[in-house]
Amino acid sequence: MNITHLECGLCGLRHEARRLLNLCRECGKPLLVRYDLDRAAQTLTRESLAARRADLWRYREVLPVENDENIVSLGEGWTPLLHAANLSERVGLKELYIKDESQNPTQSFKARGMAAAVSMAKELGATKLAVPSAGNAAGALAAYAARAGLECFIFMPRDTPRANVVECELTGAHVTLMDGLITDCGAEVGRRKEAEGWFDVSTLKEPYRVEGKKTLGYELAEQLNWELPDVIIYPTGGGTGLIGMWKAFDEMEQMGWIGTKRPRMVTVQAAGCAPIVRAFEQGKRFADEFPNAATTASGLRVPKAVGDFLILDALRNSGGTAIAVTDQELIDATGEIGSLEGVFCAPEGAACLPALRKLIDAGQVSTSDRVVLFNTGSGVKYMESFSSV
Numbered sequence: 001m002n003i004t005h006l007e008c009g010l011c012g013l014r015h016e017a018r019r020l021l022n023l024c025r026e027c028g029k030p031l032l033v034r035y036d037l038d039r040a041a042q043t044l045t046r047e048s049l050a051a052r053r054a055d056l057w058r059y060r061e062v063l064p065v066e067n068d069e070n071i072v073s074l075g076e077g078w079t080p081l082l083h084a085a086n087l088s089e090r091v092g093l094k095e096l097y098i099k100d101e102s103q104n105p106t107q108s109f110k111a112r113g114m115a116a117a118v119s120m121a122k123e124l125g126a127t128k129l130a131v132p133s134a135g136n137a138a139g140a141l142a143a144y145a146a147r148a149g150l151e152c153f154i155f156m157p158r159d160t161p162r163a164n165v166v167e168c169e170l171t172g173a174h175v176t177l178m179d180g181l182i183t184d185c186g187a188e189v190g191r192r193k194e195a196e197g198w199f200d201v202s203t204l205k206e207p208y209r210v211e212g213k214k215t216l217g218y219e220l221a222e223q224l225n226w227e228l229p230d231v232i233i234y235p236t237g238g239g240t241g242l243i244g245m246w247k248a249f250d251e252m253e254q255m256g257w258i259g260t261k262r263p264r265m266v267t268v269q270a271a272g273c274a275p276i277v278r279a280f281e282q283g284k285r286f287a288d289e290f291p292n293a294a295t296t297a298s299g300l301r302v303p304k305a306v307g308d309f310l311i312l313d314a315l316r317n318s319g320g321t322a323i324a325v326t327d328q329e330l331i332d333a334t335g336e337i338g339s340l341e342g343v344f345c346a347p348e349g350a351a352c353l354p355a356l357r358k359l360i361d362a363g364q365v366s367t368s369d370r371v372v373l374f375n376t377g378s379g380v381k382y383m384e385s386f387s388s389v
């Protein structure tokens with residue numbers, strides 16, 4: 001539609017758009033999609049949105065699919081931005097919101113990324129898709145692949161929440177459980193993909209999951225009447241949503257929808273797997289692999305992210321920060337958010353609350369700041385995490 005090319009996020013090298021590509025052919029870093037935004041802005045206007053479909057495809061002109069018939073959709077996106085009045089009173093903030101991504105198909109925001117990635121895989125002729133996953137990415141891929149009539153191959157750690165394994169099997173995926181972490185699963189996909197003819201849809205190893213997830217940024221702006229919040233707290237694994245939102249803000253500015261003001265972007269990770277927090281504190285642009293990664297918040301169990309520098313650049317350029325919270329803190333927060341706001345969060349999403357408290361205590365968030373917490377998934381899939389509750 002309006003894509004001009006793909007561009008390496010690190011070295012800037014230009015790549016052709018209408019081909020199935022993974023990483024930059026020169027430096028091996030993630031590719032980002034670039035659009036003719038002047039052209040997009042001719043039909044995609046802030047005013048035009050009111051009459052559009054209530055899913056992420058409302059931002060059609062800045063999404064990568066060329067032909068509408070290739071869109072694979074289950075109704076993803078356009079989730080509620082809930083005003084959290086009880087919780088904001090409890091923590092002493094004037095304005096606090098929860099972007100509730102548990103209301104997506106397959107109960108997590110991974111649906112956004114996979115809707116875009118599977119649509120593009122279909123459009124560009126892939127027939128077999130493969131992914132390493134900590135759980136929710138697998139569930140989302142399995143669902144969208146089923147809907148598109150594509151075969152999919154999923155590799156997950158053996159201790160992935162049971163709900164994720166069952167949903168993949170019952171949506172027709174080929175599931176392999178492995179001893180080890182998501183990085184070990186990724187290595188297995190990497191070893192076998194060429195011989196098997198798989199297209200690798202790992203986080204940030206293909207350019208389109210970020211495009212689906214960037215709609216979080218468009219939605220936030222639209223739902224807050226084009227006034228971005230002061231602070232966004234985001235539970236970060238591979239960082240797709242954070243990188244995507246940061247990209248969306250730039251695109252919206254180029255289309256004249258918002259000004260130069262940006263929210264402070266805050267990464268939350270679990271203390272048992274906090275490579276981005278560690279790199280942020282050490283002033284590094286790339287994060288070292290986190291040793292012995294362990295947390296019950298499976299979506300945060302990502303010891304090494306290929307888009308680490310894109311996350312860290314966004315945190316620093318926005319004046320944000322990175323914070324770790326313990327598993328006990330994030331599990332306790334699930335009950336607190338649930339009982340105050342009626343939202344049964346995924347442990348990853350709940351981690352935003354103890355992070356917010358630490359920011360307030362440290363004077364990095366003030367009572368007048370407008371803050372958005374991201375509940376990235378549903379607690380329903382994490383029965384093992386709550387077994388001691």
Ligand SMILES: *Cc1c(COP(=O)(O)O)cnc(C)c1O
Pocket residue numbers: 108110136137203235236237238239240241242299300346348349376377378
């Ligand atoms: C995958 C996942 C995350 C991390 O998302 P990234 O965009 O990879 O950083 C957070 N929460 C949940 C519930 C997830 O499934």
Ligand SMILES: [Zn+2]
Pocket residue numbers: 008009010011012013024025026027028029
């Ligand atoms: Zn490059």
